[in-house]
Structures are given as C-alpha cells and as structure tokens.
Amino acid sequence: MARTNFSKKVQREAIKRAAGQCEGLLSTGERCSCRLQVGRFEVDHVVPDALGGPAVLSNAQVLCTDCHDRKTANDRRRIDKARRQSDAHHGVRDPHARPIAGGQPLPPGRPARRATAPLTKSLPPRRSLYSQRSPS
Ligand SMILES: [Zn+2]
Structure with a gap:
C-alpha cells in the first residue's frame, strides 16, 4: 500500500493551526501542553493512512515527539488488529496455526486434530475404588 504523505501545503496549514503547541491528546x-520545537514534532495522521486516513488537513495533527511515539505504538496495534480482522473476514489463515483450546471454532469441513484416535468402543462401567466387593 502506498503511503499518502501530507503535502507541504497541508503540513504548513497544520503547523499554523497548532500555533506552536502540540495537538496531541x-x-x-486534555491537550498536550508541549511547545513545539523545530525538529521535535511530526505532522501525524489522525486516522493512519494504513487504515485509510486521507492526507488532508482535517486528518492531520501536529504532535511533539513524545505524543507521536505514543500514537505510533497505538496505531501499530490498531493496524495489526485491523489486519487480523480483515484476514478473519476474508478467510486468510496461517497454514501452520494450530487450533487454540477454547478459541474460535474450526472452520466447517475440517476435522479437529486429535492427539489420539477417538474412542470407538464404549468403556466398561467404572468401578469405585472404595466399593467393597466380595472376592469371586
Ligand atoms: Zn505532545
């Protein structure tokens, strides 16, 4: 996916709007109180471009380095989650993945793997360890 970066025009407008203060929340x-310093801020996508956020002023925010780092880590999780959801929706599966106990049900038509063959014969009735039986 091609990244859509903000044009210089949008960056200038975002920086002007920020008026020297970080726009991070x-x-x-509350709004971050950081004063923006030259080389210590980023014009960031509010909605990441990987999630379809457009490179327009309304989707731009000027962030101090700290806010940007925090936002990037958060975006990473959102993007990874969106990818997992998209994969699940489109049936993209890891061919090496093993079913997780208690996890999602297996897709139909695919038998669950078992460690041992399933029982075909019924077991004899259980005997209690404590029952008193007369020797036969
Ligand atoms: Zn900040």
Whole structure:
C-alpha cells in the first residue's frame, strides 16, 4: 500500500493551526501542553493512512515527539488488529496455526486434530475404588 504523505501545503496549514503547541491528546483527554520545537514534532495522521486516513488537513495533527511515539505504538496495534480482522473476514489463515483450546471454532469441513484416535468402543462401567466387593 502506498503511503499518502501530507503535502507541504497541508503540513504548513497544520503547523499554523497548532500555533506552536502540540495537538496531541493526553490519556486524560486534555491537550498536550508541549511547545513545539523545530525538529521535535511530526505532522501525524489522525486516522493512519494504513487504515485509510486521507492526507488532508482535517486528518492531520501536529504532535511533539513524545505524543507521536505514543500514537505510533497505538496505531501499530490498531493496524495489526485491523489486519487480523480483515484476514478473519476474508478467510486468510496461517497454514501452520494450530487450533487454540477454547478459541474460535474450526472452520466447517475440517476435522479437529486429535492427539489420539477417538474412542470407538464404549468403556466398561467404572468401578469405585472404595466399593467393597466380595472376592469371586
Ligand atoms: Zn505532545
């Protein structure tokens, strides 16, 4: 997938809009108070381009290095999750993956692997260890 980078025009407008302050949101929901320093910020995609976010001003945010690093790690998780969901939706499977106990049911028409052959004969009734039996 080709990356869509912000044009210089959009970058300039985003930087102007930020007015010298990081546009990142902290986990508290407040805006990051970092002053932007030359070479210490990034014009970031709010919605990552890997998730279809367009390279337009409304999808741009100017982030300090700390906010950008945090955002990038978060984006990575979102992108990986989106890929897993897309794979599941399109039936893309790892040919070497083993079914996980208690995990998703196996696709139909594919028998579960067993460590041993399934029992075909029924077992004799269990005897209790504690029952008193007269010797025969
Ligand atoms: Zn920040």
